[in-house]
Amino acid sequence: MRFVDEFRDADKAHALAAKIAELCEPGRQYKLMEVCGGHTHTIYKHGLEDYLPESVTLVHGPGCPVCVIPMGRVDDAMHLAAQPDTIMTSFGDMMRVPGSQGSFFDAKAAGTDIRMVYSPLDSLKIARRNPDKRVVFMAIGMETTTPSTAMTVLRAAAEGLDNFSIFCNHVTIIPAIKAILDSPDLRLDGFIGPGHVSTVIGCRPYEFIARDYGKPVVVAGFEPLDILQSIYMLMVQLAEGRSEVENQYTRVVPWDGNLAALKAINQVMELRPYFEWRGLGFISHSAMRVRPEYARFDAEMLFDVPGVRVADPKACQCGEVLKGVLKPWECKVFGTACTPETPIGTCMVSPEGACAAYYNFGRMNRRRVDVSIS
């Protein structure tokens, strides 16, 4: 299939892998973090690690929107969904995320009206069709999905819909990356930058990583060859002692981002003073809320939201996994008490979560592809 097969070509992968192997200095260990959960998914889905030398380790980062939603916010959403005459709408990823009282799926089975949507605009359709109900959209995601939520609010405002609101959980990736860079328990050599987020925010916001922390960043696409090429580009920078922001995903990511999308976000939303990330704790200016001008579409303003902080289950080590301190299988409950069927932590829920990706795709002895040139 065109525009897919070209990016999954095994011969090209062999060639790139051989170049990566050549760039490894003997005795040196390389730890590269792929920030985005979409990359984690691609890496496992295509078995990309088979191509990497043992000295190159991929560390899975915090860029999985579902994984970073704290339990208290899930409980708040369940509370909103349980109000009379309410329809809660949510992306499918969110349906299995456990709160302290179970997940959306459990609530749905018990009779709460929770509907899966593919786009926030589908929630508007539901709101139009059900004028006697109030429809709340569980808005989650990083900068990738924030513009579509903002556009949905603008559309609702233009139509004068008065039964639609969003429960805004949009987060912003840069403060989380900074939190990881400032975390004392992790040594990283470079970052595979989040491609989808960068289509919106561009490449400039990562410049501080290269400048202030001396770590190279390569913004990467989502096909396996994109990621392998990005790893190669990072290894070249490391070999040459450079730390710069480079863009591998030029076919989609403009250096300055998408100004129209940023404008829409800015029109509807503003930064929160702080927001809790699951496992990472409170990070200042790391999430968005609805601006007062659009308060009539803000579920947190319209309805009583408990807003109680709920501690993660004591067995859960999602925080360490999200920071890349632990590999998924190093978590105490990985694969035994915490499985995709009965997840304890969020990393086991989303297909982009590191634990789910490892459990579903990578739970095996890895055999490395022989890339030596004969």
Add this chain to the structure above:
Amino acid sequence: MTDRGTWVDQALREHEEHARQAGRPAGAGTDREQQVLDRIDRARKRRPRVREERITMSHGSGGKATRTLVEAVFLDAFRNALLEPLEDAAQLHLNGSRVALTTDSYVVSPLFFPGGDIGDLAVNGTVNDLAVSGATPLYLSAGFILEEGFPVADLTRITGSMKAAAEVAGVQVVTGDTKVVQKGKADGCYINTAGIGVVEHDVSLGVANAQPGDAVIVSGPIGEHGVTIMLARGELDIEADITSDTAPLNGLIAELLSAAPGVRALRDATRGGVATILNEVATAAGAGVLVSEDAIPVSPVVRGASELLGIDPMYVACEGRLVAVVAGDQAEAALAALHASPLGAGAAVIGQITDDHPGIVLLRTAFGGTRIVDLLVGDPLPRIC
């Protein structure tokens, strides 16, 4: 939720215990990943328990939750030697004849879709469940649950499809039942069919028979029914030229069994798709399954829709495709027999049974890497059949 405390504690205890036995603190060591994998393997072999308090849509997905429900609730209640293999049809010995018996319910939404309707499915699905057990399907029952207000014209259209499908498959509907429920208590029309057939070939088919060296064959491009239904619902605003693959497989299977007596197991790939069947083979046979992504036939429409929607065609339902496990030396003959029929024209060997990684299905990706193909969690698409 109720027993979460206890099983989490159990897992933590095991973790500590394990670390002690290994003679080092939890969190050190080089072969620890393998130990964790072994521990997971043991956890997966435990007797399944339903942890939810209520039925969720996942329990109908055909994946892990369905298997847990079937084993923990139904098998637990009805356990007997005939039920226990959990094959598509039970094999009975009646007065010296071998008889296969099966039943299936149909709740597909929408009722009518490109390439067929609920009536076609209700006949073909049950015929196929009999045929893959090696039986010649003979007679069906049909039970209808109808919602108050359902148009009679739609019902006659459905029964018309059933009649036509039964004629093609060479079976008769010989008994039935009708129930009507109040408006809002059902969604138009649900159908249950049961079927019986006789096993004439001297074959004993079952996924537990798979042996290392056997070939794994699919009879044609996968996932077409599932994608058709997904698009027919009109929620995705994707239009594509695709029709359901619903078809009776008894003729094709008869040809296959005469050409290749070394067929060890047959399954029709419905809910849960080809991936689910491969997992059933790996688990029941205690062997590994290794398939090659390049070899799996997938039409461009299914592949394109799957890429767009982020789903894996390996998990998407078919209604007229079978997966066959065939002795390695008869793979060629089996493939030739399948290719001779229009229903099997797209058949391909997609992989083999190995003695490596028992119980696990591995996929060699087109990219050149390797990954696991596990049972699906959750339901990407409810009410597919």
